[in-house]
Amino acid sequence: MNQRLYAAACKGDVEALLELLREDPLILFTATLSTSDTPLHIAALLGHNEFAKLAMTHNPKLSTEFNRYGYSPIHVASLKGHLQIVKDLLNIDEELCVLRDNCEGRTALHCAAIKGRIDVILHLLSCRPESARELTFKGETILHLVVKNRQGVQIMKPLISILGELNLVEDHINCVDEDGNTVLHLATYTNQYQIIKVLLRDTNVNVNTVIADGYNASAISEMNNNASSSEFDNKNTIGEMIKQAQSLQRGGSSDQAHGVLITTTNANSGRNEEQIVDVVNSHGAAATAKAILNLPGGIDREQLQSNPMHITADQLNKVRSFLVFDAGCFFISVTTIFVVTTLPYIPSVYWLHFNLLAAGAVIGSAGLLFQNVLVLATNDHLADVAIKGGLVSSVSTIVVAIIVRLLISKKFWSVIGKACSKRRDLNT
Structure with missing residues (x-):
C-alpha cells in the first residue's frame, strides 16, 4: 500500500x-x-x-x-x-x-456478539432479521458466542428479548453446535449462574437435551461439583436450578418450565408434588389388588373357583371386564410411580437405558405378582385374560396420552409447520 x-x-x-x-x-x-x-x-x-x-x-x-x-x-x-x-x-x-x-x-x-456490541447487534438485526439464523462453520448461533466469550447477562438478556420480538428465540435456544452443546450446556460448563437463571426463567430451553458425550445439563453441573452461586447472593446452586426445571419439564409441558422461579421454596414444592403423586399411585396400586377380593355383582370367589359353571354368561362378562380394567389401572399406577421417582434424576442417556431395563424388570415382576393374586382369587383363565387385557389397555392409554401431549405442544406444530413450508417451497 x-x-x-x-x-x-x-x-x-x-x-x-x-x-x-x-x-x-x-x-x-x-x-x-x-x-x-x-x-x-x-x-x-x-x-x-x-x-x-x-x-x-x-x-x-x-x-x-x-x-x-x-x-x-x-x-x-x-x-x-x-x-x-x-x-x-x-x-x-x-x-x-x-x-x-x-x-x-x-x-x-x-x-x-463475540464482543457484546449490543448497538451493532440491534442495527444488524433491524436491517436483516433473518441473518440471526446464520450459523458459523462450527454450528454456533449468536447465543453460543455470547456464552463462549463470557459477555454476561447484560448482553444475553436484551439479546433474548430482541430475538423474542422477531420470533427467533425457538430457533436459537435449543440449537446445538458441532459438539452437541446448547447454550445451557455451555453456560453450565463455565458456571455462568446469571446466564443460566435467565435461560431457565425467560425461555423454553430444554434442560433434558443430551450432548454427544451422553450428559445433560444436570450431569454437567454435578461434574462441576454443583458450583455454588453464593457469590450472587442466592443460596441455590446451579445444579438445583436445573433439576427443578428438569422436574417440571418431565412432569408437564415445556411451558411449565418457562418462567420457573429459582427459589428454595419452589424446589421443595416440586419435590412435594412428586411425593403426592407417588402416594396417590401407591394407594391406587394397592386398591386394584384389594378390589380382586371383592368382585362386583355379588359373585362369590369360592364359587368362581370351585364351580364356575353356575355363573351366568352375563356375570362372567362383567367379571372379565372388571378384572381387565383393574389390571390396566394396576400397570399404569406402577409405571407412573417408576417414572416420577426415577426419570427426573437421570443424568445421562446411558442411565436412561439402564432405567428403561430396570423399569421393564420392575413392571414385569409386578405383573407376575398381580397375576398370581388373580389366580388365587379367581382362576387361571380369568387371570390370563385380565393380565393380557390390562397390558393392552394400559399401553393404549399411555400411547394416547403421548399423542395428546404432542398435539397440544407448540413445538410439535412448529415442526409440522416448517415441514409443510418446505414441501410448499419444493412444489413451487
Missing part, C-alpha cells in the same frame, strides 16, 4: 485522501494489490467514520475485501463496535449482513 495512503488511513485524514485521489484516481483500487489490509480495514479498525465513508464511496468493492485474518471491513467494524461505519457499509450493500469471514464462517452479527 502507498505509504501516504497508509498514513492517511491511520490518521483518518480525509483531506490527505482527497489529495491522493486527485493525483491518482485508481489509488483505492491498486491498494488491494500489495497488501491484505485495505485503507477501509484500517479506518474500520480505528473508527475513522468520514475517511471510511469516502473510501467506500470511491471504491465500494473495498467492502468485500478480506484481510490476512479473514475479516472484511464490516467484520472489523462490528468487532470494534463502530456503529456508524457499519451503517455506512450496509447503506452500500445490505448483503454484507450475511457475508462470512474466511476462517470461522462468522458474519458481522457473530462478531458483534
